[in-house]
Amino acid sequence: MEAVSYSNFRQNLKKYFKQVNQNSEPLIVTNKNVEDDVVVMSKDDYDSMTETMRIMSNSELMERLQNSEKQFNSNGFKEHELIDEDDEKNVVR
Secondary structure: OEEEEHHHHHHOHHHHHHHHHHHOOOEEEEOOOHHHOEEEOOHHHHHHHHHHHHHHOOHHHHHHHHHHHHHHHOOOOOOOOOOOHHHHOOOOO
16 A cells, blocks of 8 residues: 655645546555544445445344355355346246
């Protein structure tokens, strides 16, 4: 992860915004006082990270995902063709 001083970040704000969004790589913005350092990341990456944390904090969902992975790894699945929505209307159930 790249780090840049606050003054350099401020002077080149547009460049760093573009870089963070294109590379999907967070950027550390440093200050004289280390406690004031921040991390800049794209909104898409932030949204993805928060969704991942939400999923991982849901124990029931994580258990289902782990069971699905075990089932997949033990070949406990069936492969089939995808159903076209137009064809589905003609399927007799």
